[in-house]
Amino acid sequence: MKEIAKALGDVFIQMPKGLLVTFKHLFKKPVTLDYPRKKKPMTPRYRGLHYLERYDDGSERCVCCGLCAAACPADAIYMEPEENEHGERRAKVYEINLLRCIFCGFCEEACPEEAIFLGHEYEFSNDNRNSFIYTKGQMLVPHPRKDKPFKRIYRRIRKVYGVTDKPK
């Protein structure tokens, strides 16, 4: 008798209790996003596709010091230096192999010039392997740009080094 009562209890009380939880969810707002149309905003620290920063005047920040390549645990960065018309050092070739890159953000942390950053872009699928080697041209932010995120550092560096002539 007891067993029958328990079995009935299971069927009529415990199981519907679980089903009720499921049923309640029918009327809740969905938590999923309609992805390709709607996108989740990324947090400021999100580590996505890399970009190379410029100074306000459009010159490149990267001095091709090689620290990012040294910090990279996946050995994904390759670079060759050159000098620009003012005798300043900059990268002639700067490539990141995105198929090797693990998006750890070590390059961003290592960079002493605040030149390389990991942006918020995460949709960069492609159908051939060569297109995953990102070159300097692809990574440099366009100039002129609308936002000026590093004005303070720029002024300071210019002041400290007394640079007056503006590169084109």
Next chain:
Amino acid sequence: MSAERKTMTINMGPQHPSTHGVLRVVLELDGEQVVNAQPHIGYLHTGIEKTMENKLYYKVIPCTDRMDYLAPMSNNLGYCLAVEKLMGIEVPEKVKWARVCLAELTRIKSHLVWLGTHSIDLGAMTMLLYTFRERESIVDIYEACGGQRMMTTYIRIGGLSKDLPPDFDKLVRKVLETIPSHLRDYEDMLTNNEIFINRTRGVAVISADDAVNYSLTGPMLRGSGVNYDVRKANPYSGYENFDFDIPLGKNGDAYDRYKIRLAEIRQSLRIIQQAIDGMPEGPYRAHVPGVVLPPKEDVLYKMESMIFHFKIITEGFKAPFGAVYQAIESPKGELGYYISSDGSNKPHRVRVRPPSFVNLAVLPKLVEGALFSDVVCAIGSIDIVLGEVDR
């Protein structure tokens, strides 16, 4: 006259949905009954331990993320604690508290994924969707901290990679608020559910003696009633300051392990509450010139920091000759890092004691004489992550 006993050998996996990855189990069946079960591992072997030997100490951290990818912060923490022990680094108080907070969030996250996948193995489809919804809020915290949702690489040698995000407190409190009510939902759905009980109670039983002999750890061990938790036995990262209980089971079956994991989530919430309430102020990295990277703000303006920054990044730091072992309680059990150093800037050998690997070895014992369908439940209740098993 005795009829010859005929058994059949079949392969379960490596592409079986309920082996949680690429585990292959060779089952010897007598009708529906399992006579023998041999787990075959190595399909996901990536040579992580070997890779670690060829990397500077700080570059190893991304490797650790990729072992137990469901609990990246625990892996980071274990490795960093081991290196800190080797180097004799004392981290600031804030770092300890933040690490405890993050490690416990990781435990909740890992247990939630376990709960979802385990119940989907047993036929409760909706659970996975619910647990992933809750997991999302924790993954959001990861993203706010380290910038990535799974491979955080947030905990570093001597501290954290960046300071805690400004909205950390708010995000964590939201998790603390929402998860208890969801846990009640899960209990409504599973704890007294007749089907779930029938599938798990008395299944995959392991006695306390056997559990100790197989050197099981984590919920697998505590499910059998053995009170061993590294957080209490050998406190690390300031766990001795926190007030929490160790849930214990009695029967050592899959049902007890389920209850323990749910209870552990509650205990973790308790720890997080204490950690977030008492989070001290202070630096997010230890000040150890030449070993721990100076904060980025200093690198830009101070010559000395800049020099150390260059030195550490290009050549790392030299560890003293010796070996250390540091164990932590990861969501799956005792996760240990044994690092032996030959005095150079790369580890001579890093040996990981992965809880999933050790726990998986008990599978033949768990399913001996059980029904075929219970193998799924047994594998699920061990809570393996193949990335960690194969490394």
